[in-house]
Amino acid sequence: MGKRKVFTKTDLSVPQVKHRLDTAGNVVVLPEAIPPTNTTVKFGRNTSTSRGFDFARWYNASIDPITYACQRQIERFIAGQEGSVAISTVVGYCRNGLRSFLDYCVLRAAAFGRNLALTDVNRDLIDGYLSHLAWLGVATTNQKTIYTQTKPVLLALTRRGLFPLVASGDAATFPRNPFPNSNRKGKGETALTKRERQAFTAALRKAIRPIWTDDIPVTGDLIVFALLVVALHTGRNATPLIEMGRDCLRPHPKDNTVFLVLWKRRGYNTSKVALRSESDTERLLESTPSVRTNVESLIHRVIALTEPLDSEAPDDLKGRVWLYRSRSRTSVGQVTALSGQLVDKAIRRLVAEYGLNDSDGKPLRINISRLRKTFANRIFELTDGDLATTAAALGNTPLVADQNYLAPDEEARRNWQFMGEVLVQELLSLTIGSTYKDTPLGRCADPVGGQYAPKREGATCMNFMNCLRCKHYAVTADDLYKLFSFYFRVLAERSRMDKRRWAREYAHIPRLIDNYIVAEGLRRGSFKTAAVEAARERARSQPHPFWSVDLINSLEVFA
Template identity: 60%
Template sequence: MAKKKIFVKTDISIPQVKLTHRKDNTSLVFAEELPPLVQVVIFSSNTTKYRKFDFSPWYQVGIDEITYACQIQISRFLAGQDIEVETITVTQYCRSGLRPFLNYLTLRAVALERALTLADFNRGMIDGFLAHLADFGTSINTQKTTYNAAKTVLATLGRRGVVGISDSGDDATFPRNPFPNSNRFVKGETSLSKNERTKFANAIKTAVMPIWDDNSALNGHLLACAFLVVALHTGRNATPLLEMSRDCLRNHPKDNSVFLVLWKRRGQNTSKVVLRADSNQEGILESTPTLTTNIERLIRRIISLTSPLLIDAPDHVRGRVWIYSSNAHQSKGKVLGLTPQVIDRAFKLIAEEYDLIDDNGDPLRVNLSRLRKTFGNRIFELSNGDIAATAAALGNSPKVADEHYLKPDENTKKNWKFLGEVLVQELLSNTIGATYKETPMGKCRDITNGQYAPKNAGATCMSFLNCLRCMHYAITSDDLYKLFSFYYRIYEERSRMDKRRWGREYAHIPRLIDDYIVAEGLKRGVFKAAAVNEARERARIAPHPFWSVDLITTLEIVT
């Protein structure tokens, strides 16, 4: 049965930019007199502190038509028209995109000594805006963010026919790539080191302790500290945590466990974290991260302490966990929802109060992005490098987790340093490649004193059935033919021995080759799919002489 399509309802009462052409087609005339009576756009509930955007500074300064078109477009976004976008994103369109763009147009109108209209929208205006952003001396990525926010609004106006847009040629309204190689300038957040993580965890644990005191008042800072504890131990993104509903704790099939269920706006899906209710039992890595009872108890404590506030809470925060009564002079007694600004302030206060410093001796800088990456690297460490478990815990694909969250640990750095030293030594002695010796299974770093070698004077290791689990074993694309010849020889042994014995002693070997060596090699780009298929077919038709039946009648001599 086909799934019923659900149509999203939108408010069609939002006015359009009604334009009528004069007979001579020289200009456009608005059906509504400018400037309009309403010049403020109201934002609905969102996780920022911004609830409105005022367009009045850009009216009666020579850009009325463009300002009005942008204002109406923002109203349409908020009403769910044209494109589906969250309110918090619309606030960024206004503050990060339209504000600098309209400021630029104001300067342009003064320079041209005339009013700008929608008919003036062209490539020259966009190029001037890009030059205007560059003059401020901000980073390339800040300029790119500002430009993309403004472009989204302007491009939507173009699709609706409010402004003319050219899509191709040298006069294309929007340049194809105004910020080439901008990704090279991106410096993402790094995870906390083990020492930094320990310091911060101890500090935040101490800071949140008053929440268990019945006589302690739940203010914004204490609530933010509790929020940081949950963020540190769950690794969730800011928005799902801030919008955590009061029914976020759900029953789990296992005893003494619950689900922490969060809503992810971008993916339109839920994210589940398992909270384990037995604090004396070590967490077990599953498809979702498992945490100790302290986090569950902390969330339930917050829900209990904030329950009396629900009566006076505004509608947009009434269903949330993170609410508090404000002590600020202007909003004293009002029930507010936790915001990123309050959380950032809590980070700074904790770092100052507990004198937290990083590994370089500088004041420790912490934010939610660093906590999420710290969580991912911690899961990767506890799972002994299991990228799949780490990706599941983060709620990402393995590729995203590997490229954007994980960093090399100390063991990895030591291994790379050792590899570099060996490579330099081989280059200087003109013996590159001599570290590994050729074997019927591939390559071995130590064929006389290896992990499964007999370690007798002059004796060479022949324990080829153990190569796949030996730390000295290595394989390149040139060795695939040998590997698959061995692979097919293992399957041939089924007809020569008891099936139960084959299943007990040999069945794991083909699985290791398929699921570990070949699959990992393809994923990391070490092997090419064409080379794997060619070597597999060649080994099936004409196996390597060492693994032919004529040479070795039974595999027992290589065990």
């Protein structure tokens, strides 16, 4: 007996674009379908503050087929018809991507003096859209965000055949890389400085103290402070922390240790962090020594305090850890869960109450991303620059950790700038060459008791990597050969180590030599151009023996 054919059932409730094909095979939306009865898309509860999006303003605006197709596509995303797309991501598609895209389509229709159809969505329209985003005057990184929240909607429409997709070539519907080098233009979060971290953790320690009091009311602010302690100690991302489940603590094979398990939406995977189960007086992690609260005990305390609220929580919030009773006038007394917006508000209140300021005297900017960067840099520091351990602590690959979390902070940059300015002053000193002793890098006023000298009897300073920062260092025209030999030796290190590490630890040295020593010497007439170029070429082809790779295997011995 032959195998029976199984017919799949079609769910008639799934949003569809009502259309027909014209004689050329192009999709034409049925006029009677536009506008739909309901132009508002409902998102339901999600991590953003948006609960719906109305497409009404783009109907009867000469772009009806495009508006209608986009609305139906958003409805399909919400219905789960295009894979598992988070509702907060769909919110971004609407509020950022489609809002800008449909606004541009209206302008384009007005400029052409005709209605736009789905067949008008092509490379020419996309190029015009990109030019429109640039014309808005927003930062390149913002333009990229808007575009990347538009493209997935349009791609989904092409997959369903609503307009043709040209995949490659000059006429490709979507340009391959419309924002080259945009990653270099964005300013990521920076880690807190040591002073900022100490002030913040001291304030947090005081703010979290009431949570151990019996019969304490569970307020939104109090559990935000608890969440910040967890973020500070574990370096986890915001969304996994905010959506932490009540079963987040799991057994660990090692005694006095538990796993904190969080769900990562983006990777559809879990993230595990090992926590020690010790007394409250014992330090949990050295990454944040100012906060002594045991994180495992704190999480257990929050779970116990919010246990009575879990049964009252809405179905989509049941099982969450960070529950509290709302004090909002519209929902007073109702059980709800933390959101990113509430976390930001509570942080601002904490900063104001404890007078937390940055080095410029402005209110200290705190968010979970900065705490993650702070955690990463502290781990890197405590492990003496062990990138693999730092990456493992973050749950990233070494490449991602190095590129995105361990960049030098503003304090380091200001320090090098200051040292460069000191170097210029030394160059202009009238005593150069009279009291300075020869070194492999130039001249030093005090090689025994200098700024970076060991300051031990009979010990001469060999810390040549810090010469450019030292107030006792100077260079004359006769020293240019040695200086450029050192210059090219530093450049040679780029091929011997990770490029990000080189950028972090060595890249400032050639810049200081070029921009401070040589440039200032030429400007003041201390150096002649011919002498500089001659020393540079000699050092390039025949470096000073001291800075030969064969002689000195690694510059780290002088660090």
